[in-house]
Amino acid sequence: EVQLVESGGGLVQPGGSLRLSCAASGFTFSSYEMNWVRQAPGKGLEWVSYISSSGSTIYYADSVKGRFTISRDNAKNSLYLQMNSLRAEDTAIYYCARAGFGWDYWGQGTLVTVSS
């Protein structure tokens, strides 16, 4: 069974940092592209970042470029999102999503709250 489990969310002050993790199981993680998507409270979905299966190709949304860093460790079946210089508008549930045949599997999300 494919599973994606996010962790690392929490309350952080503006300007602070947080590292999210996404633990993958039930499939060959190293064969799949992955994405981070976020959803602010009561709002729609926003794509955050993409990473290719090998990690050689990376894209970011303009809203996080220069502040967030996506990475993966295929040996540990894990995806990461390092978030620096956090702002109030980064408050959201953060989901990891597998890009197989479409974006087929999603985790349940981890909540990041940026507030003083």
Add this chain to the structure above:
Amino acid sequence: QTVVTQEPSLTVSPGGTVTLTCASSTGTVTSGYYPNWFQQKPGQAPRALIYSTSNKHSWTPARFSGSLLGDKAALTLSGVQPEDEAEYYCLLYCGGAWVFGGGTKLTVL
């Protein structure tokens, strides 16, 4: 930055048919945008329905179908069920970036 536009809300009667659309500010949506459609219910993660315009996942009910309609991507629900009441999002690949539409809140009434 590409903007992807969906109907904010639609209402359909049980058993009816409804079409949701997904437009790009850059022009005609083609298969090269790899349109994806997702369903999200309150308190849940999004669930994938359609990928690459019209392909269904193994769990996608037969009443859901995807297509290109004019200059937009479209999701059609035929024989709507009460459990189809949800928020629906489209997703387009826009050359090095992915962009979600703002979502369509579908009410079954």
